[in-house]
Amino acid sequence: MVADMDSSLNPYSPGSGRRPMELAGRQAEIDAFDLLVAITRHGRHERSLVLHGLRGVGKTVLLNEFRRQAERADFVVVSLEGREAEGGPEAVRAKLGRGLLQAGRKVNRPGIGGALKRGLGSIASFSAQLGVTGIDIGVDMTRGRADSGSIEVDLEEMVEDLSGALAEKRSALVFLIDEMQDLDRGLLAALLAVQHQAGQRDWPFYVVGAGLPDLPAVLSEARSYAERLFTYRSIGALPPDAAESALVVPASKYGATYTPEARDALLAASGGYPYFIQEYGKAAWDTAPEKTITIEDARIAIELGRAQLEQGFFLTRWERATRAEKDFLRLMAQDGDAGSSTRDLAERAGRKQSSMTMTRAALISKGVIYPPALGRVAFTVPGMADYISRLNAL
Ligand SMILES: Nc1ncnc2c1ncn2[C@@H]1O[C@H](COP(=O)(O)OP(=O)(O)O)[C@@H](O)[C@H]1O
Ligand SMILES: [Mg+2]
Structure with a gap:
């Protein structure tokens, strides 16, 4: 007999390129x-x-x-x-x-x-x-x-x-x-x-x-x-109905359900991003003792899922940055996920724009940021700005 929420049956698949049980919205x-x-x-x-x-x-x-x-x-x-x-x-x-x-x-x-x-x-x-x-x-x-x-x-x-x-x-x-x-x-x-x-x-x-x-x-x-x-x-975040399927369908295939509050809390935390849905869904499954996933389970899962994302998704990218690059990323984080103008960044740092081009290029080549338009940079990972702000608040 397997336990109700056997973690070896966890139907979620956080990880690069891993095929989700429910390929939603595509x-x-x-x-x-x-x-x-x-x-x-x-x-x-x-x-x-x-x-x-x-x-x-x-x-x-x-x-x-x-x-x-x-x-x-x-x-x-x-x-x-x-x-x-x-x-x-x-x-x-x-x-x-x-x-x-x-x-x-x-x-x-x-x-x-x-x-x-x-x-x-x-x-x-x-x-x-x-x-x-x-x-x-x-x-x-x-x-x-x-x-x-x-x-x-x-x-x-x-x-x-x-x-x-x-x-x-x-x-x-x-x-x-x-x-x-x-x-x-x-x-x-x-x-x-x-x-x-x-x-x-x-x-x-x-x-x-x-x-x-x-x-x-x-x-x-x-x-x-x-x-x-x-x-x-x-390709972006999933629209609400697809995000819901991505979260709810895998669990339901194994007879588990979310209460509406639990579902909404997890979806809100994920922002509809497929990777985050998988991570939070996995945490919810591993947290819930019964086949009905409650808001209490969801709250814990959001904590655990976020910690997991920070270790896996964000920290690896942050750690790849040199000290100068981290300074650059911190300046960027103030603008949130929307991205920054390189001129603003230079102004904020009190430096010449030209003195920052090497750092910018290195971060682009590491795949942490990309140039969405001439004179602008943005994070390649959704939620990175938030993550860096939280790091700094510690
Ligand atoms: N349509 C989808 N519905 C649910 N989960 C998805 C979907 N597409 C991807 N995922 C999940 O999202 C994560 C990231 O997928 P991946 O293809 O590696 O993203 P990218 O190549 O854009 O970085 C994986 O854990 C995968 O299982
Ligand atoms: Mg990829």
Whole structure:
């Protein structure tokens, strides 16, 4: 017999990219990707998708969902992150090469046609150019294709060579790129250029991206036509009914319910942010002795959930900052989550704006802040301003 609220059955999933039991409020994105798949299967090209938003809103979870949708349609899928923990741009490019080889190997079944074989040969050439060797996918490199050493030329040739054969099978090549704002600019520009070609020449090739709120601006900077290349979807906090489902449905699948007061208190504390809903839901489940979660349980859960968020979500980012960066973040915290003008920050610090650009750049590169517009900075994590203010009040 399991206890009523067995914590091993906890149905919540706080953590980066972890699939929630109830994927609430994202049907429009899932439908948009389904449409892209359907149109591709009819032999036509559709504009690809880019998701942008703060951390913890569910972009990675959606990309993973897209991956499942694409694989169900027998598409060739390669997942990539804009930056690797270890190693620079070369590591990301090598990962792309390995991902392509892996995907190509799966496609290389007995009896595939000559066109597809040649396409796979171009994958082998392209991957070798990205520095990956030693993974045999059972085809010879296609000489003189995708092996010029220019990433843009080679990517284009590889995609072109693969496209005919994939189109025949009503399949497609899909790159799912998370944290896309971190991609090295050379690879980014090449991807955009080839996506552009694909749209004009009906190649079944899609770059699907996710990243911080400034990702659309980053893409436009890399290639001016990027604006027209994608359907951009802003991903944010869940609207009230979806937030409620995200909290209530997982518990109800295991026969537990929230009293209306408990539910409302937890939802208010979460601000509708998916990550926070998972954290507070998990704490509520682990706190409640009975299958009805009460306001008393909820109050404790909010304390415990917040402590958990501070340890996991906020502290890790805070600790990554140097002393000068922490000073900068403290100045920013005074403006709340809305963000700050860099001129105001300099004024507040009694310093020249130019003396703060290094700190600003370092914090952007650490992924703690981003530039929502020229001359402005904001936190990438919802609630960070509050967290820093509380730290300072101690
Ligand atoms: N639509 C959703 N409904 C409920 N929970 C979600 C939803 N999307 C994401 N989550 C949860 O939110 C957290 C953050 O998701 P993630 O995809 O890593 O966010 P991001 O990539 O935007 O930082 C995870 O714990 C995940 O389970
Ligand atoms: Mg993510």
